[in-house]
Amino acid sequence: MSKMHLKLTVNGEAHELLAEPRELLIHVIRERLNLTGPHIGCETSHCGACTVDMNGRSVKSCTVFAAQANGAEITTIEGIGAPGALHPLQEAFREHHGLQCGFCTPGMITRAYRFLQENPSPSEAEVRMGMAGNLCRCTGYQNIVKAILSAAAEMNTVKEAAE
Amino acid sequence: MNELAPISREQRVENLKGLGCSRKRVEDVRFTQGRGNYVDDLKLPGMLYGDFVRSPYAHARVKSVDKSAALAVPGVVAVLTAEDLAPLNLHWMPTLAGDKQMVLADGKVLFQGQEVAFVVANDRYVAADAAELVVIDYEELPVVVDPFKALEPGAPVLREDLDGQTTGAHGDRRHHNHIFLWEAGDKAATDEVISSAEVVAEEMVYYHRTHPCPLETCGCVASMDAVNGKLTVHGTFQAPHVVRTVASLLSGIEEHKIRVVSPDIGGGFGNKVGVYPGYVCAIVASIVTGKPVKWIEDRMENLTATAFARDYWMKGRIAATKDGRITALSCHVTADHGAFDACADPTKFPAGFFSIMTGSYDIPVAHVGVDGVYTNKAPGGVAYRCSFRVTEAAYFIERMIEVLAIELGMDAAELRRINFIRKEQFPYQSALGWEYDSGDYHTAWDKALTAIDYQGLRREQADRVEAFRRGETRKLLGIGLTHFTEIVGAGPVKNCDILGMGMFDSCEIRIHPTGSAVARLGTISQGQGHATTFAQILASEIGLPADSITVEEGDTDTAPYGLGTYGSRSTPVAGAATAMAGRKIRAKAQMIAAYLLEVHDGDLEWDVDRFVVKGAPERFKTMKDIAYASYNQAIPGVEPGLEAVSYYDPPNMTYPFGAYICVMEVDVDTGVCDVRQFYALDDCGTRINPMVIEGQVHGGLTEALAIAMGQEIAYDEIGNVKTATLMDFFLPTAWETPHYTTDFTETPSPHHPIGAKGVGESPNVGGVPAFSNAVHDAFRAFGLRQSHMPHDHWRVWKIAHDLGLHG
Known part of the structure; x- marks a missing residue:
C-alpha cells in the first residue's frame, strides 16, 4: 500500500511522517510519536479514551485516519500542563478523586480541556452532557463532574483576577 | 542546628496520613499527565504482533485450515493452529475450575469468537490483514444456547472430548452437557419445613449473562530471551504470581526463569483473573520466533471471548410464618457455564460462595443445589466485581x-x-x-x-x-x-485455593536508613489505589509518613508471592499482611530503641511515630531515628537492617x-x-x-x-x-x-x-x-x-x- 506524506503539529512540535492511507491517528500518535497518554478502549468511537484535540475540536482519534489530520494542530494529554505546572483540570481530578484506574483519564481531561473552552461556566447537567462521549468504568462520574466544575471555577477566578 | 519546636501529638498523627485519612492518591500524578504505563504502551525492540482468527460459528467442526495465503503476506512471521501447539501439549490448557479449554480450536469450535488460529506479523495491520486470509472450512453443527435445552436427552453433544466421562472435577456428571451438581445445606430438613409452612413464595430469578468490560481490554507482551533462557510476560493480570506458576507448569520452564509483570491495569473487575488463549499463544510465538510478541484484544474480542459473568437461573422457594418470620430457604440453580468450565472460583467452590444466599437474614434451615451446564457460549463465569457468585446470591435473596x-x-x-x-x-x-x-x-x-x-x-x-x-x-x-x-x-488456606495455591497474601517491607520505606505486596491494583491506601495502613503501624512509603506490586521478580486482587480480597488479606509485617518491624524497632535509650524493651511504649520511655515522655526514639540506627550501630543480639515479611493466612472471610x-x-x-x-x-x-x-x-x-x-x-x-x-x-x-x-x-x-x-x-x-x-x-x-x-x-x-x- 503506497504511503502518504503527512505533516502534523502535536503538542507544539512539528512532525513529518509516511503513513498508509488507512492508518489511524491513534496509532500514529501512540506508536510513531510515542505519546501513549491517549488510549484505545473500543475502536468504535464510543469510549473516548483516545480523545485528542484537533484544530480546536475534540476528536476520537481511533476513528480518524492520520491522513485526515494532515496539517492539523493536535494536542494530547501530554501537551496539557507539565510536571510542576499542572493544568487546573489535572489538579482538580486529583483533588476530587476523579480517576481510579487512570485509563480513561487522559481522554477525559483532554475532552474537559476543550469543553471548558466551549462552555467556561457550565452547570452540572451541561458537564454531564458535554462529557457524555467519554466513558469511565471506575468512578461513576460523580467526582469527574465535581472536578470539572471545580476546575472551571478555578480557571474563571484566575481569568477574572487577570482582567 | 536549632531544635525545632516540638510538634503536637495531633500534628504527628496528621503528618503520617495514616488510617482514616482521605489522603489524595499518589497514582494520580502520573495518570493525569498521561504517564501511566499500561501493557499496550510497552514497545520492545523487534516486537511482533499477534492477532486471532476467530470462529464465526457457535458450534461447528473445523474440517481444514489453510494458512498458505496468510503466510504469503509480507511481514507475516507465523500462523499457529492447534496442530502446531499439539506437539508442545499446549493446544488445550487447564482452567481454574478443574476443566480444560482449547487454546486453539482442536477439531471443532464451541462458541462464536473462539480462537482458531494465531497470526504473528511485524505490524498490527499486517497481522489483521493476514488473519482475514486464513481459510477455514467449517461444518456447522446444531447449536445449544439454552442451558435447560442443553440438558434434554437428545441435546447435541458439545464436549466430545469428555465423551463417556461420568465424573468431572466436582463429582458426577449425569448428562453429556452436565458439568457438576454442587450442594450445600440440609435438603430433607428444608423441604420438610417448606412443605408444612404457613406461607411459601416460589419464584424463578434470572441473573443474566453480562461482562466486566474494563475500559482497557486484555493483553500481554511475551518476551523470551533466548540468551539467558528467561521468559518475561507483561500483561493485564489480576493475579501475576499465579500466572507465573501456571506458565511454568504449562511450559516446563522453571519458575525462576519466568518473570510476570502486571503494569498499570486499566480496570479489571474480574475480567483479568483468568488465563486466556491469547497469553498462551503470545508466549509460544515468542519462544518460536525468539522475538517479543504483543497480543491486545479489541473490544469485540473482549466482549465475545474473554470472561463473561453471571448467567444463573435461580429457582427459589422461601417459607415463612404468617407474621413474616422466615423459616426456610431453598434454591436450585441452573448455571450456564458456556463451552468450557472456566469459572474463576476457589478450587473447592464450583459455584463460588453462592451459599451466602441466606443473606442478612436469620434463616434456620436452607439448601442450595447448583447444576453447571455446558452450552455454545463463551467460557468464563468470572466474579465481575464480586466475590465468587456473591452478586448472584445477593440478588436472589433480595428478590425472594x-x-x-x-x-x-x-x-x-x-x-x-x-x-x-x-x-x-x-x-x-x-x-x-x-x-x-x-x-x-x-x-x-x-x-x-x-x-x-x-x-x-x-x-x-x-x-x-x-x-x-x-x-x-x-x-x-x-x-x-x-x-x-x-x-x-478469600480466603483461609484450609479451604480456599486457586490451582492448589492457598489464598493467603503477602507484604514485604524494607525500611531505608534515612527513614523512608518500600513495601511490596502480592496483590495488584487495577484502580483501587493500593499505592495510596496500603501506605496508609503501614504509616499507622510503623510511624513513618505514608508519603515516605513506596508501595510496589505486580512484578513477580520483586514482589512476594500472593494470590492477587479480585473478590475484594486485597484489604482483608494483603492489608492484613501489611499490618502484620508492620508489627514485625515495630517489634524489632522496639529492641533497637531499648538499646539506644538504655532501657528494657518492656519499659517502652509506642506513641504514633516513636517509642517513648514509660513515664519519661522526653526520652524517646522516633522510627526514623531507629531506622538509621539499625543500619549504623552494632547492637548486640540484633541483626542489622530493618525489614520484615508477612504471609497472612486469614482465619475467616x-x-x-x-x-x-x-x-x-x-x-x-x-x-x-x-x-x-x-x-x-x-x-x-x-x-x-x-x-x-x-x-x-x-x-x-x-x-x-x-x-x-x-x-x-x-x-x-x-x-x-x-x-x-x-x-x-x-x-x-x-x-x-x-x-x-x-x-x-x-x-x-x-x-x-x-x-x-x-x-x-x-x-x-x-x-x-x-x-x-x-x-x-x-x-x-x-x-x-x-x-x-x-x-x-x-x-x-x-x-x-x-x-x-x-x-
Missing part, C-alpha cells in the same frame, strides 16, 4: 424477600427488619455453613430508612398510584430496597454489609426509568481512606446500574453474540448516571488486624438488587411479582403493557 413481602402483603422494609440477624448473634453460624464475623444490621437499616424518609416516600408512592389511576400522571414511583451481606477476603435504597421514576409509556435518589450506606469495617471508599461505591453503583438497567451479553438462537460492541453493550455515560449519596456505619472485623473488611464489590453486590427492586416496586400495586433483568426501556415498557397499563 420482595416476592415474600408480596405474598404476605407486608412492607418489604419491615419484613427485612424482623428477619435480620441480630447484633448479639455475631459471630453468626449460617444454615449453609458460614461464620459471619460481625454486623449490626438494624442500626444500618434504621439509619438508611430515616435518611431517605422511608415512610414519606411510601405515602408519596401511594398518592402516585392513586393519581395514576385517576389518569393524572403516567409515571410511577419505585422504592428499591436492599440489605446485603457480602463474603469477601470478612462480611461487609450495607443498606441501599433507590428511588426511581418509571415512565409507563416509554419504559424510561430515572433514578431520582440513591442512598448507599456501607459498613466495610475500619475505614482506611474514606475518599477512596466513596469512589469505589460510586463506581460499583454505576456498574450495578448498567447491569440492572441494560447491560447484557445476549445471544440469538444460533449463538451469535448480539451485544459485541459498545453500541449494543450498555455502559452508562455521565448523562445516564445518577447522583449518589453515600453514608456509613463502622463495625470492625474482629479477626482482621486493623478491623477492615473490604468494600470494592459491595456497591455492585447491593446495587443491582436495589435498582431492580425499584423497577419491580413501581409496579407492585399493579400485580408485578417478578421480571427478568436487564430492565431496559423495552422490557419495562413490556411489563407495563403486560399489566394492562397501556389501556
Whole structure:
C-alpha cells in the first residue's frame, strides 16, 4: 500500500511522517510519536479514551485516519500542563478523586480541556452532557463532574483576577 | 542546628496520613499527565504482533485450515493452529475450575469468537490483514444456547472430548452437557419445613449473562530471551504470581526463569483473573520466533471471548410464618457455564460462595443445589466485581424477600427488619455453613430508612398510584430496597485455593536508613489505589509518613508471592499482611530503641511515630531515628537492617454489609426509568481512606446500574453474540448516571488486624438488587411479582403493557 506524506503539529512540535492511507491517528500518535497518554478502549468511537484535540475540536482519534489530520494542530494529554505546572483540570481530578484506574483519564481531561473552552461556566447537567462521549468504568462520574466544575471555577477566578 | 519546636501529638498523627485519612492518591500524578504505563504502551525492540482468527460459528467442526495465503503476506512471521501447539501439549490448557479449554480450536469450535488460529506479523495491520486470509472450512453443527435445552436427552453433544466421562472435577456428571451438581445445606430438613409452612413464595430469578468490560481490554507482551533462557510476560493480570506458576507448569520452564509483570491495569473487575488463549499463544510465538510478541484484544474480542459473568437461573422457594418470620430457604440453580468450565472460583467452590444466599437474614434451615451446564457460549463465569457468585446470591435473596413481602402483603422494609440477624448473634453460624464475623444490621437499616424518609416516600408512592389511576400522571414511583451481606477476603488456606495455591497474601517491607520505606505486596491494583491506601495502613503501624512509603506490586521478580486482587480480597488479606509485617518491624524497632535509650524493651511504649520511655515522655526514639540506627550501630543480639515479611493466612472471610435504597421514576409509556435518589450506606469495617471508599461505591453503583438497567451479553438462537460492541453493550455515560449519596456505619472485623473488611464489590453486590427492586416496586400495586433483568426501556415498557397499563 503506497504511503502518504503527512505533516502534523502535536503538542507544539512539528512532525513529518509516511503513513498508509488507512492508518489511524491513534496509532500514529501512540506508536510513531510515542505519546501513549491517549488510549484505545473500543475502536468504535464510543469510549473516548483516545480523545485528542484537533484544530480546536475534540476528536476520537481511533476513528480518524492520520491522513485526515494532515496539517492539523493536535494536542494530547501530554501537551496539557507539565510536571510542576499542572493544568487546573489535572489538579482538580486529583483533588476530587476523579480517576481510579487512570485509563480513561487522559481522554477525559483532554475532552474537559476543550469543553471548558466551549462552555467556561457550565452547570452540572451541561458537564454531564458535554462529557457524555467519554466513558469511565471506575468512578461513576460523580467526582469527574465535581472536578470539572471545580476546575472551571478555578480557571474563571484566575481569568477574572487577570482582567 | 536549632531544635525545632516540638510538634503536637495531633500534628504527628496528621503528618503520617495514616488510617482514616482521605489522603489524595499518589497514582494520580502520573495518570493525569498521561504517564501511566499500561501493557499496550510497552514497545520492545523487534516486537511482533499477534492477532486471532476467530470462529464465526457457535458450534461447528473445523474440517481444514489453510494458512498458505496468510503466510504469503509480507511481514507475516507465523500462523499457529492447534496442530502446531499439539506437539508442545499446549493446544488445550487447564482452567481454574478443574476443566480444560482449547487454546486453539482442536477439531471443532464451541462458541462464536473462539480462537482458531494465531497470526504473528511485524505490524498490527499486517497481522489483521493476514488473519482475514486464513481459510477455514467449517461444518456447522446444531447449536445449544439454552442451558435447560442443553440438558434434554437428545441435546447435541458439545464436549466430545469428555465423551463417556461420568465424573468431572466436582463429582458426577449425569448428562453429556452436565458439568457438576454442587450442594450445600440440609435438603430433607428444608423441604420438610417448606412443605408444612404457613406461607411459601416460589419464584424463578434470572441473573443474566453480562461482562466486566474494563475500559482497557486484555493483553500481554511475551518476551523470551533466548540468551539467558528467561521468559518475561507483561500483561493485564489480576493475579501475576499465579500466572507465573501456571506458565511454568504449562511450559516446563522453571519458575525462576519466568518473570510476570502486571503494569498499570486499566480496570479489571474480574475480567483479568483468568488465563486466556491469547497469553498462551503470545508466549509460544515468542519462544518460536525468539522475538517479543504483543497480543491486545479489541473490544469485540473482549466482549465475545474473554470472561463473561453471571448467567444463573435461580429457582427459589422461601417459607415463612404468617407474621413474616422466615423459616426456610431453598434454591436450585441452573448455571450456564458456556463451552468450557472456566469459572474463576476457589478450587473447592464450583459455584463460588453462592451459599451466602441466606443473606442478612436469620434463616434456620436452607439448601442450595447448583447444576453447571455446558452450552455454545463463551467460557468464563468470572466474579465481575464480586466475590465468587456473591452478586448472584445477593440478588436472589433480595428478590425472594420482595416476592415474600408480596405474598404476605407486608412492607418489604419491615419484613427485612424482623428477619435480620441480630447484633448479639455475631459471630453468626449460617444454615449453609458460614461464620459471619460481625454486623449490626438494624442500626444500618434504621439509619438508611430515616435518611431517605422511608415512610414519606411510601405515602408519596401511594398518592402516585392513586393519581395514576385517576389518569393524572403516567409515571410511577419505585422504592428499591436492599440489605446485603457480602463474603469477601478469600480466603483461609484450609479451604480456599486457586490451582492448589492457598489464598493467603503477602507484604514485604524494607525500611531505608534515612527513614523512608518500600513495601511490596502480592496483590495488584487495577484502580483501587493500593499505592495510596496500603501506605496508609503501614504509616499507622510503623510511624513513618505514608508519603515516605513506596508501595510496589505486580512484578513477580520483586514482589512476594500472593494470590492477587479480585473478590475484594486485597484489604482483608494483603492489608492484613501489611499490618502484620508492620508489627514485625515495630517489634524489632522496639529492641533497637531499648538499646539506644538504655532501657528494657518492656519499659517502652509506642506513641504514633516513636517509642517513648514509660513515664519519661522526653526520652524517646522516633522510627526514623531507629531506622538509621539499625543500619549504623552494632547492637548486640540484633541483626542489622530493618525489614520484615508477612504471609497472612486469614482465619475467616470478612462480611461487609450495607443498606441501599433507590428511588426511581418509571415512565409507563416509554419504559424510561430515572433514578431520582440513591442512598448507599456501607459498613466495610475500619475505614482506611474514606475518599477512596466513596469512589469505589460510586463506581460499583454505576456498574450495578448498567447491569440492572441494560447491560447484557445476549445471544440469538444460533449463538451469535448480539451485544459485541459498545453500541449494543450498555455502559452508562455521565448523562445516564445518577447522583449518589453515600453514608456509613463502622463495625470492625474482629479477626482482621486493623478491623477492615473490604468494600470494592459491595456497591455492585447491593446495587443491582436495589435498582431492580425499584423497577419491580413501581409496579407492585399493579400485580408485578417478578421480571427478568436487564430492565431496559423495552422490557419495562413490556411489563407495563403486560399489566394492562397501556389501556
